Amino acid sequence: MTPLLDVRDLKIEFKTDTGTFMAVDGVSFTVNRGATLGIVGESGCGKSVTSLGIMGLIPTPPGRYVGGEVLFEGRDLLSMSNSERRALRGGRMGMVFQEPMTSLNPVYTVGAQIIECLRAHGMTNRREARERAIELLDLVRLPSPSKRVDDFPHQLSGGQRQRVMIALALANNPDLLIADEPTTALDVTIQAQILDLMRDLSDRTGAAIMLITHDLGVVAETCDDVVVMYAGKVVERAPARDLFNGPMHPYTLGLMAAVPRLDTNSDRLETIPGSVPPPWAMPAGCRFASRCPLATEECRASQPPLREIGKDWLVACWRAPIEEISV
Amino acid sequence: MTTPKTPALPTPVLEVSGLTKHFPLGGGFLQGSKHVVQAVSDVSFSVGKGETLAIVGESGCGKSTTGRALLRLLEPTSGSVKLDGEDISKLPPHRLQALRRNMQMVFQDPFGSLNPRMTVRETLLEPLLLHNIATGKRAHETVNKLLVRVGLAPHHADRYPHEFSGGQRQRICIARAISTRPRLIVCDEPVSALDVSVQAQIVNLMQDLQRDFGMAYVFISHDLSVVRHIADRVAVMYLGRIVEEAPAESLFADPRHPYTRALIQAAPRPVPGLRVASEPPSGEAPSALNLGPGCAFASRCPLATDLCRSTRPEIDAVDGGPTRIACHHADQRAPMVFPPAPTPTPALAARLAVMANARNSMT
Numbered sequence: 061m062t063p064l065l066d067v068r069d070l071k072i073e074f075k076t077d078t079g080t081f082m083a084v085d086g087v088s089f090t091v092n093r094g095a096t097l098g099i100v101g102e103s104g105c106g107k108s109v110t111s112l113g114i115m116g117l118i119p120t121p122p123g124r125y126v127g128g129e130v131l132f133e134g135r136d137l138l139s140m141s142n143s144e145r146r147a148l149r150g151g152r153m154g155m156v157f158q159e160p161m162t163s164l165n166p167v168y169t170v171g172a173q174i175i176e177c178l179r180a181h182g183m184t185n186r187r188e189a190r191e192r193a194i195e196l197l198d199l200v201r202l203p204s205p206s207k208r209v210d211d212f213p214h215q216l217s218g219g220q221r222q223r224v225m226i227a228l229a230l231a232n233n234p235d236l237l238i239a240d241e242p243t244t245a246l247d248v249t250i251q252a253q254i255l256d257l258m259r260d261l262s263d264r265t266g267a268a269i270m271l272i273t274h275d276l277g278v279v280a281e282t283c284d285d286v287v288v289m290y291a292g293k294v295v296e297r298a299p300a301r302d303l304f305n306g307p308m309h310p311y312t313l314g315l316m317a318a319v320p321r322l323d324t325n326s327d328r329l330e331t332i333p334g335s336v337p338p339p340w341a342m343p344a345g346c347r348f349a350s351r352c353p354l355a356t357e358e359c360r361a362s363q364p365p366l367r368e369i370g371k372d373w374l375v376a377c378w379r380a381p382i383e384e385i386s387v
Numbered sequence: 388m389t390t391p392k393t394p395a396l397p398t399p400v401l402e403v404s405g406l407t408k409h410f411p412l413g414g415g416f417l418q419g420s421k422h423v424v425q426a427v428s429d430v431s432f433s434v435g436k437g438e439t440l441a442i443v444g445e446s447g448c449g450k451s452t453t454g455r456a457l458l459r460l461l462e463p464t465s466g467s468v469k470l471d472g473e474d475i476s477k478l479p480p481h482r483l484q485a486l487r488r489n490m491q492m493v494f495q496d497p498f499g500s501l502n503p504r505m506t507v508r509e510t511l512l513e514p515l516l517l518h519n520i521a522t523g524k525r526a527h528e529t530v531n532k533l534l535v536r537v538g539l540a541p542h543h544a545d546r547y548p549h550e551f552s553g554g555q556r557q558r559i560c561i562a563r564a565i566s567t568r569p570r571l572i573v574c575d576e577p578v579s580a581l582d583v584s585v586q587a588q589i590v591n592l593m594q595d596l597q598r599d600f601g602m603a604y605v606f607i608s609h610d611l612s613v614v615r616h617i618a619d620r621v622a623v624m625y626l627g628r629i630v631e632e633a634p635a636e637s638l639f640a641d642p643r644h645p646y647t648r649a650l651i652q653a654a655p656r657p658v659p660g661l662r663v664a665s666e667p668p669s670g671e672a673p674s675a676l677n678l679g680p681g682c683a684f685a686s687r688c689p690l691a692t693d694l695c696r697s698t699r700p701e702i703d704a705v706d707g708g709p710t711r712i713a714c715h716h717a718d719q720r721a722p723m724v725f726p727p728a729p730t731p732t733p734a735l736a737a738r739l740a741v742m743a744n745a746r747n748s749m750t
Contacts, residue, residue, distance in 0.1 A: 102582035102583065102584065102585075103582055218446075247445035247446055247609070248445070248609070248611075248650060248653040248654050248655075249445065249649055249650065249653045250445075251653065251655070252652075252653035252655075255655075274582065274583070275655065276583070276657040277654070277655030277656050277657045278655050279657075280655065280656065280657045280658055280659045281655050281656070281659070300659045301659045301660065304657060304658060304659050305732045305734075305735060306731075306732045306734040306735035306738060307735075307738075308738075310742060313738055313739065313742060314584065314742070315583060315584060316657065317739065318583050318584045318586070318587040319583055319612070319657055320587070320590070320610075320612040320613050320615065320616040321612060321615075321616075321656075321657075321728070322611055322612045322615055322639070322651070322654055322656060323656060323658075323725065323726065323727075323728040324728040325615065325616070326616070328591055328594075329587035329590055329591055329616065330587060331584060331587040331588045331591060332584040332587075335552055335554070335585070353742060353745035353746040353749055354741070354742070354745050381738075382738050382741050382742070383734060383737035383738050383741055385741050385745075
């Protein structure tokens with residue numbers, strides 16, 4: 061079965077004052093129908109550029125697609141015309157961004173914005189579109205939707221605005237929902253509501269979700285599969301349960317150990333020494349080598365490819381499985 | 388921290404009673420109708436020497452306003468703040484400046500809280516010279532020592548803030564805060580803007596500094612996991628008031644206030660399939676502009692009754708112990724079932740051991 065979304069060796073670079081650098085450097089993964097894929101990593105790892113790149117929303121210049129393919133049901137989004145891509149976005153591909161305030165237009169009511177999206181994708185009857193808008197607001201559990209449909213974004217709270225964004229993304233029954241840090245700006249109780257809602261909707265409509273986040277807790281609770289990115293590359297890709305039970309890559313191990321836990325108490329947090337190399341000084345070998353206690357000459361000299369290490373489990377590390385190393 | 392620290396001394400470092408900050412809204416469109424935002428209402432707590440009190444809550448609960456009012460960066464509407472027994476809420480400005488030597492602040496945004504036109508050296512020299520802590524050559528030596536103490540190097544002193552990463556900037560802010568050897572540091576979301584791996588470095592640094600210098604922290608945060616890790620005691624705020632205050636251990640083992648319970652249940656845990664089967668609180672929080680006479684959480688509370696909607700519960704000690712809560716019905720709470728902390732799989736334990744061994748053999 062062809063996956064819904066198949067990203068192959070995606071490369072995106074940016075031109076800046078300090079030079080040209082590759083923000084996304086050969087990223088590959090697939091999203092299956094009805095599944096939820098999480099993309100995690102710390103700031104600057106390229107996760108957001110990946111999601112914008114898939115939607116064809118990279119501003120060029122300064123950005124440039126250097127190579128790769130983004131196959132949506134087998135058709136390459138990157139070689140499509142702009143109008144073909146526009147027909148998919150907001151239609152079969154819905155998007156939710158982190159900032160619910162800046163991604164809604166402040167001078168139109170939320171209803172008008174949902175109706176515009178519905179009409180742009182083929183629903184011509186205005187009255188029908190309004191009814192559908194109210195139905196969508198009800199679906200995302202906005203209280204008294206038939207009244208709130210005429211509210212402006214500033215009249216809603218942050219959580220309510222994010223629910224409107226989700227309603228907007230779901231307006232045309234998308235097959236794929238791309239959510240870039242959808243709950244990062246929200247309080248935890250509201251975050252729990254939004255995540256429940258997204259899970260529930262994907263169960264009900266069968267939409268696949270690609271969730272970009274820095275929060276490992278959110279990933280564990282929401283995703284079936286996980287892609288871990290570091291400095292523009294995928295370092296590990298695995299089913300969520302396997303990844304959280306015992307990550308293979310030293311970076312994933314370090315990241316998980318650094319998360320303070322609510323369920324256990326430790327005296328000291330684990331840290332990953334050092335910091336991510338700056339984009340203009342990427343090493344020739346493994347990008348994590350300078351921070352990795354297991355790094356060898358080989359790690360510093362050449363980049364490890366992503367290779368299979370278990371069922372549906374890929375890791376880019378010369379030394380994995382590391383439990384077989386004797387120190 | 389698992390090890391309890393020395394019990395608070397008779398005179399706490401910080402004693403806050405009845406702290407209130409209301410912001411009047413008026414003029415412009417609202418002319419004639421005066422509204423008041425009750426950002427902080429009747430907040431009382433104390434912090435002992437070398438102790439960490441965390442203030443947690445969601446956005447708009449008044450935790451940052453409380454932090455600023457403590458240092459009089461915002462003038463409180465009423466209430467008193469005592470530092471080492473001295474009431475600072477009425478001090479004239481010149482006395483206040485001298486007093487700031489003993490109470491410092493670290494802010495959330497390490498980009499906005501350093502002057503971009505000052506080198507790190509200039510930034511760190513300022514408090515030293517202002518408070519006559521060191522002058523001349525000794526001041527420069529102190530700057531170098533401070534940098535080393537927070538994990539930077541003396542050669543960083545002549546750089547500008549934009550040359551540093553977020554974590555490094557937060558180290559500079561911390562160096563500035565400890566330069567006057569304060570008794571108290573108010574930290575407002577000091578690690579919220581940082582990535583997980585950097586966050587861990589800064590949290591560890593703050594704990595090391597507290598152990599070495601013995602200052603108290605008021606640690607303001609929305610992140611319960613970080614709070615559990617760093618705090619000795621926790622105060623939970625909701626819409627301007629403390630609803631529960633307890634030692635960290637007991638707060639996380641047996642949260643009493645329905646809001647605290649909702650917060651803990653809603654926090655995502657990095658364990659797949661462990662989603663606590665409970666409804667996140669539904670309903671909407673009331674606006675801080677028109678709080679009714681009852682409990683502010685009543686509109687979202689599963690235990691709420693008519694009593695809650697008509698009469699606000701006062702905060703009171705429970706069983707004579709150190710825990711205080713503001714709830715009419717907390718006795719009726721159902722036992723809270725926590726998902727057990729997962730034991731690491733053998734493969735994970737083996738991998739972590741290899742990593743730890745390798746790291747140890749490098750140092």
